[in-house]
Amino acid sequence: MTMRSIGIMLAAGAMLAAAPAQARNDDGAAPQRARNIILFLGDAGGVPTLNAAGIMAHDRPQSLFIQSMPHVGLSDTSALDNWVTDSAAGMSAIMTGHKTNSGMISALPAADGAITPVKSFLEYAEQRGLSTGVVTNMPIWDATPAACFAHVATRKDKDQIFRQMLTPRFGNGVDILIGKGQADAVASFAKDGTTPQAAFARAGYRFGDDPALVKDSGRAAVLRDADYAPIPAVEATIGQLARNPKGYFLMVEWDMHTDKPENGLKHVIEMDEMIRRVSAIAGKDTLILFTADHSFGLRMTSGKRNAPMAQQYAAAAAKPGATVASNAIIGVEDSHTGEEVIAAAAGPGADQVHGFFANTRLFDVMLKAMGWTKED
């Protein structure tokens, strides 16, 4: 056998190894199992917030891409100890399948104030050799991203969350990280006598503050303190994660708290455009989920159908007596609220998302979509 024919055989073997785990019909029918999962988490993105954002942006009801997703259910968000959850317990339930106390990150309360860590879906993915990513417009150590990779008694334990980011329990940890909190990272790593640059480089990451860094292959951590354009960052992340033939898990959090309504509603539109774009490029073997960790006390309280809502909102907000939180168009009670949030899904495994269910079920939905079984 010539060197050339051996080379061809090796190349063919590599191609076979790179084929998706599940068979795809020749007619292009959708695969039964997901190879990839992208979880879009609208932090505080309750139904009233989606409703107001869609009408304000497009002057049509149910005009969001999220509102066109084929499978929808209603998820209870209560925490183990409270009816109205914070992001820590809310996201921990989705990521681990266990409800926990408010403030706890992917861990359950144990005797004498101790905690028991519970494996996150991202850790299941790392253990099985998939690539993983966490992208957020909040600090990378904040509760929602932290619940993907850290296990701590309190979400405030920034130092420990940064340490655990670089000492994964499974696989080699999150492969691509994009978020805010650069100054926080400098402060936390200084306590261990190092810098984020040095610590991330030692763990095999390219490190910087520009999301464009992700376009070069390999592991990357982007920490910054300013906002960034979401779609290019998420597209570049998916481009890298999708190089792994075993698949990937990506969590994208976009903050939708509406204590400042204009910011929150703008972020809904940003994430909605992101999901529209990603749905076009992700491939049929990708389960796409959107949900919120909890709802928020925003309501649209009036508005005429014959004039642009954004103009009506601006006029109402400018009137004497109007406050940021309350004008003739929008009323805000500045608090998380306890009603169900939507979960919307498309792709393999999405048909599991229907009816009313506990937020912990979203963990089961992801596990089953991959064909994995639960271990504790």
Ligand SMILES: [Zn+2]
């Ligand atoms: Zn939250």
